[in-house]
Amino acid sequence: MxxxxxxxxxxxxxxxxxxxxxxxxDLHPPLDDHEALVAADRCYFCHDAPCMTACPTSIDIPLFIRQISTGTPEAAARTIFDQNILGGMCARVCPTETLCEEVCVRETAEGKPVLIGQLQRYATDKLMAAGVHPFTRAAATGKRVAVVGAGPAGLACAHRLALHGHDVDLYDARPKGGGLNEYGIAAYKAVGGFAGSELDWLMKIGGITLHTGKALGRDLSLEALKAEHDAVFLGMGLAGxxxxxxxxxxxxxxxxxxxxxxxxxxxxxxxxxxxxxxxxxxxxxxxxxxxxxxxxxxxxxxxxxxxxxxxxxxxxxxxxxxxxxxxxxxxxxxxxxxxxxxxxxxxxxxxxxxxxxxxxxxxxxxxxxxxxxxxxxAIGQTLEGAPEGLAIEGGKIAVTGAGRTSLAGVWAGGDCASGGEDLTVTAVAEGRDAAEDIHQTLMGG
Structure with a gap:
């Protein structure tokens, strides 16, 4: 010793x-094909699915479970990734027991919910293991967006912007991208370097350039980012x-x-x-x-x-x-x-x-x-180095709607922004929704 x-x-x-x-x-070993079919068979496929309402990214859970039950897990993965491009990591780290599984009808009736999180992992792992990226990038728009922070919010935002044909400069202060997924969760929840593999897979959409070792306030200024880009998204988390x-x-x-x-x-x-x-x-x-x-x-x-x-x-x-x-x-x-x-x-x-x-x-x-x-x-983290001119609410960047800050052309989401719970899945939803708002704004919508 x-x-x-x-x-x-x-x-x-x-x-x-x-x-x-x-x-x-692995905290929860992956389901094999037979186990996945048995687990999927327990779903009632509710038409007013409470599990879908409880999911911050609004994944169509009954649909993807039905797709698993019919032997098409790749289609199930596409259903998941349509709403949550980090569905593989969220399947591992989401507190499903207090979200989708807590409101599952099986949980209410029997005290044993459908294994939604493990089924989500089963489907997403199948597609990612095949090395397939399920989306094709739209024609280039000629617009360039800066995304600060390569964590869940920033990655979700960058991917959705790239999907729409925008070019994205993705900046992160650390030597690797991934943010919380790479540096901040228990090792037994994402074994085998999954965070890095998921990042590499996500980047296959194209149009995203990752710049590591670049921190806002130290290496980057908001003024310069605004001058060099058509929009800016801040998703740098809480460093203090x-x-x-x-x-x-x-x-x-x-x-x-x-x-x-x-x-x-x-x-x-x-x-x-x-x-x-x-x-x-x-x-x-x-x-x-x-x-x-x-x-x-x-x-x-x-x-x-x-x-x-x-x-x-x-x-x-x-x-x-x-x-x-x-x-x-x-x-x-x-x-x-x-x-x-x-x-x-x-x-x-x-x-x-x-x-x-x-x-x-x-x-x-x-x-x-x-x-x-x-x-x-482990008593909470704080926002450090917020750029001047941004309104602050409760120690975080104040946002309205889909992540709009007090500065025109600047959006924010994830842990650094006011609003939702500090969960990976919530950060993904905020990054995705901000990207849609940025896209509409840039295209004159």
Whole structure:
């Protein structure tokens, strides 16, 4: 076992390569042909399908499941991609248990929904494995659009614009495109480099030029982008991380959960990743769960999620909460961090129990201490470097309609924009809809 240079309790090589490989295998193994037909046969093909209404991208779920049941999964994939060009990744990471599957009639009647997410993966994987891109680009319009951020919103926007015949310059601050899909989700949800493969497949539409290592405010200015392009779409996500506001958060061993996940996703050798013996993750969203579960899978002995409110208010779905618990993660509710203790490096976390009072959340005065040589902050991200002139609402770029900002010729979508939930599928819908609005505007509609 190799010690980390940061703090004595954090070390790499806690588990063998064989154990790590097993731990980070596919969370939901893909359905085979027979399993897909059996799963599809459970669908009632409702004419007023509540699952379709619950899908942020409005995929015609009964239609694509019927296409699977009739032995035409490639046609099913086309139905999915018509609405969600990142349907392959969304099938892996969407919280289907709180969206389409939660409202499935089978769930209501039997407590067991149709496996919509897994069927979507089955269909999209079939078509993508064939190396086929199901769309043909329209004739060139002579218009050029800048898309800032190659995450879900930016990719969906870029693809739809290219489909309409526009040329797209796609910029991203990181060395690779993909955004959240590449850097920000749990490794066991998208194994085998799927995010990169999906990006390569999407780019087959043509007309999109990817420029990596280009950040807005550092390498790009909004003024220059507007001058050189007919329209601009901002989908750069949220790069900042909220402060813990706890004494000692500057100690070694305290880090941002998003950076921890990013390092894990880009690691060539999981055994080289340092992880603490006693890990505490602060927060209650998907990032918190992903960081906690992966800490456990890397070999941490004790992993705790500390969330300031009750279980029912936790942003992560009950499925994700149960997944964390099943992997050995302890969930502590109604508690907030007070201070990180230790002589220069984290050794423990002191926390205070909370309750809902007349003025909102308040401390009870009762404290407890958890051993913690690694503390990961997953308490939300913030917008950094928003260009001047853009109206801001709730810390994000204010948008109206299909992503129109306060500046003419500039649209925004995804996590950096006000509006919908911070979900991959929502970002895809916002990028797609903004592209349609941009297209109509550029063509005089």
């Amino acid at each position: 190799t010690n980390s240079p940061f703090t004595p309790g954090i070390a790499s090589q806690r588990l063998s390569p064989e154990d790590l490989s097993a731990n980070f295998s 991380v909220n402060a813990l506001r706890a004494e000692g958060e500057d100690k070694d061993g305290v880090a941002n959960a998003v950076d921890f996940i990013s390092d894990l996703r880009q690691a060539g050798d999981l055994s080289s990743l340092p992880v603490g013996r006693n890990v505490v993750v602060i927060g209650g969203g998907m990032t918190a769960v992903d960081a906690a579960v992966q800490s456990k899978l890397l070999g941490a002995e004790n992993v705790t999620i500390l969330y300031r409110r009750g279980r029912d208010e936790m942003p992560a779905s009950r499925f994700e909460q149960d997944l964390a618990a099943a992997k050995g993660v302890r969930l502590v509710f109604n508690a907030r961090p007070v201070r990180v203790t230790g002589n220069g490096t984290a050794a423990a976390l002191e926390a205070e129990y909370t309750r809902s009072g007349p003025n909102g959340l308040e401390g009870t005065g009762e404290t407890f201490t958890i051993a913690a040589d690694q503390v990961l902050k």
